[in-house]
Amino acid sequence: MNYFTHEKRYNTVNEYYRHLFGSKVYKISLNGDFTCPNRDGTLSHKGCIFCSEKGSGDFAGDKKDSLVKQFNEIKNIMQNKWKNGKFIVYFQANTNTYGSIKKLRNLYEKSLSLDKDIVGLSIATRPDCLGNDVLDLLDEFNQRTYLTIELGLQSMHEKTLKFINRGHDLKSFVDACKSLRKRNINVVVHIINGLPTDSYEDMLETAKFLNKLDIQGVKIHMLFIQKKTELAHYYERHPFKLLTLEEFVDITVNQIEHLNDQIIIHRLTGDAPRDELIAPEWTLKKFVVSNEIDKLMRKRNSFQGIKGRDYEK
Numbered sequence: 001m002n003y004f005t006h007e008k009r010y011n012t013v014n015e016y017y018r019h020l021f022g023s024k025v026y027k028i029s030l031n032g033d034f035t036c037p038n039r040d041g042t043l044s045h046k047g048c049i050f051c052s053e054k055g056s057g058d059f060a061g062d063k064k065d066s067l068v069k070q071f072n073e074i075k076n077i078m079q080n081k082w083k084n085g086k087f088i089v090y091f092q093a094n095t096n097t098y099g100s101i102k103k104l105r106n107l108y109e110k111s112l113s114l115d116k117d118i119v120g121l122s123i124a125t126r127p128d129c130l131g132n133d134v135l136d137l138l139d140e141f142n143q144r145t146y147l148t149i150e151l152g153l154q155s156m157h158e159k160t161l162k163f164i165n166r167g168h169d170l171k172s173f174v175d176a177c178k179s180l181r182k183r184n185i186n187v188v189v190h191i192i193n194g195l196p197t198d199s200y201e202d203m204l205e206t207a208k209f210l211n212k213l214d215i216q217g218v219k220i221h222m223l224f225i226q227k228k229t230e231l232a233h234y235y236e237r238h239p240f241k242l243l244t245l246e247e248f249v250d251i252t253v254n255q256i257e258h259l260n261d262q263i264i265i266h267r268l269t270g271d272a273p274r275d276e277l278i279a280p281e282w283t284l285k286k287f288v289v290s291n292e293i294d295k296l297m298r299k300r301n302s303f304q305g306i307k308g309r310d311y312e313k
């Protein structure tokens with residue numbers, strides 16, 4: 001089944017959630033006060049090259065606040081826009097399975113009890129932070145709620161994984177996906193377009209590679225340079241070409257056209273807080289980016305999965 005509409009020729013997460021839960025669903029980003037092995041010195045102190053001071057959770061709640069306060073603040077804003085929505089609580093900043101089982105259990109438990117309209121739990125983590133004890137715990141939560149694990153890959157190419165200092169290789173990512181799918185847990189993968197070590201073909205290959213995994217969703221981000229990141233220092237010393245809006249739209253449409261039409265697209269943009277963005281400026285205009293993608297797909301009369309259907313082989 002797919003969830004294309006007249007305007008959107010790919011599976012948007014909004015349509016998918018509407019189908020699944022019968023109403024608009026908002027993700028509310030909470031901060032569970034985690035760190036990351038790629039930042040605390042276990043693997044490295046630097047983190048991934050693009051990772052912000054807030055552990056790539058710049059729009060998550062404030063870790064100093066209780067979960068209730070974080071949740072209610074965002075819920076109130078959301079409900080001013082749309083009444084009667086449902087919620088998925090999302091642990092986004094840092095590595096949200098990197099803690100004792102006791103901490104994880106308490107946190108996930110508490111987050112699900114914050115509101116009667118919470119219908120699911122989303123957890124962002126790394127492939128190397130999914131030991132058997134964590135997987136067993138996730139398995140348990142997966143029986144009780146709509147659970148999604150968001151895994152960063154960014155690129156399938158080892159040269160790029162090294163360049164961005166991911167601290168894990170492709171095999172570790174694939175193994176993590178398999179372990180999650182063995183337990184029937186939904187997996188959403190993050191990839192980035194525009195990394196200087198990836199060519200156009202490399203980016204396309206990463207998208208095609210996702211078809212070989214039994215994943216349920218993808219987030220496609222554009223690389224942007226955010227202040228106070230390793231990438232910002234690198235960019236200052238070695239300026240490289242960032243994708244233009246047109247280039248990003250072109251590669252992203254190509255990726256969508258190759259992507260298995262059962263995969264749900266959770267995001268096609270990524271953005272830094274306005275005052276922390278160095279470049280490119282256009283990444284702030286999320287609606288423009290998504291409109292341009294829709295326009296190009298209409299112009300080509302294409303839709304998700306139209307090219308090749310090589311994933312069926």
Ligand code: SF4
Nearest residue numbers: 036038047048051094
């Ligand atoms: S895994 Fe996530 S939190 Fe850790 S350094 Fe990389 S982007 Fe940051």
